Amino acid sequence: MIMYKGIYTLIGQELSMFSRKLEAQLRYQGIAYQWQYKTAASSQEIDTRAGTRFVPLLNTPDGWLISDTISIGPFLNERFYYQPVIPETPNQRSACFVLEDFFNHWLPRHALHSRWCYPDNVTVAGTNFGMNLLLDKSINSSTTDAEKQQISGVGKMLYDSFGAAACVVQGAGVDQKDAMKKDFGVLMDLLANHLAQYTFLLGGRACLADFALAGALKGHFLLDPEPRSWLSSHLPLFENYLANLWQEAAKDAIWLSGDEIPLTLEPLMDYMQRTYQKFATFSIAAAKANEKFFDLDVGYGVFTARSMKRLEKARLHVQDELRRCHGNSLPINKQGVLDFYLAD
Known part of the structure; x- marks a missing residue:
């Protein structure tokens, strides 16, 4: 089953524990994704668009740019409900x-x-x-x-x-x-x-x-x-x-x-x-x-x-x-x- 077809983009850095936290969820839920490293050259543009300097950010196939893993986690759990990562009990x-x-x-x-x-x-x-x-x-x-x-x-x-x-x-x-x-x-x-x-x-x-x-x-x-x-x-x-x-x-x-x-x-x-x-x-x-x-x-x-x-x-x-x-x-x-x- 495929929901929200397309590739999600993880914007962050590999030495960021929260970028890696999001990557772990994407991998475990089987969500297609790609990395976009937040570089010195792209930092200002990304910060302006996101309204925050923190990483990670998640760019969805339908054009949403979401920050903060405590929001992203439940969001992906709901979207990809057939591969749950939050218990219901x-x-x-x-x-x-x-x-x-x-x-x-x-x-x-x-x-x-x-x-x-x-x-x-x-x-x-x-x-x-x-x-x-x-x-x-x-x-x-x-x-x-x-x-x-x-x-x-x-x-x-x-x-x-x-x-x-x-x-x-x-x-x-x-x-x-x-x-x-x-x-x-x-x-x-x-x-x-x-x-x-x-x-x-x-x-x-x-x-x-x-x-x-x-x-x-x-x-x-x-x-x-x-x-x-x-x-x-x-x-x-x-x-x-x-x-x-x-x-x-x-x-x-x-x-x-x-x-x-x-x-x-x-x-x-x-x-x-x-x-x-x-x-x-x-x-x-x-x-x-x-x-x-x-x-x-x-x-x-x-x-x-x-x-x-x-x-x-x-x-x-x-x-x-x-x-x-x-x-x-x-x-x-x-x-x-x-x-x-x-x-x-």
Whole structure:
């Protein structure tokens, strides 16, 4: 079955976790697509048309240009309903949106820190960015000596203009190396424990949250040498997880029966509550008070991060979904993991 015939265009960059998140969904749903790299030359024109400087953007065959993966994901789920990626049952549907929000807004701390706080990694990332930005080529393409010279300084340029400051915004600068590595290890252990028993987060079929996790893996943790080295013995498991996701869903792929959520996700949800949800609560409160920064300790010592208004918008997006599912009475909330979203 083919809906909305034509090729979708993914506008973004291969080192962007959110561009890779969208690519994962396009591949898993079997949607025909092509890349358009957002280059230095095309950036202004794309930003003007889209009304935003953020990637990814999705250009549809019928002429729509859509931004923000939390909108694009449900949009594609509805269009390509015969290959669903959002469960209909309330417990799993709630888990899908809560996990997606967690990966969307907690993993960037680790992604940015591991990319920009280690000089050797900055060099590698810069070369890859240069392939898209300056050469309009895939990172897997070959280069001439002249092209290598052309992109040789991209890492330092991006570090100075974006990378260093982005880490500070997240409270994940160079001074947080020990804390960030410890937290990354805890999180990857929890995910590895689950993925050793299940193909995807909610069983044998992927959901929106899987794409968010896959985006971070494909665009950062499995690509950049620094975080890749941190995965240690878990590396083959995460590579296999991504390989399973990076292809169209099997016809018999299903979520767990009976609207069940794997018990192996409970420790991950405990972690979410004491880290991301605490971080978001403080960030939202600071933003509402017009405070630019806030201090927080999620178990590894105090750090300072910049408040982000976007986290409240994301919380309300999830809240809307949870209220439709009567989330406060669902089994998933036995740990109170939905309370952050359901609060007025």
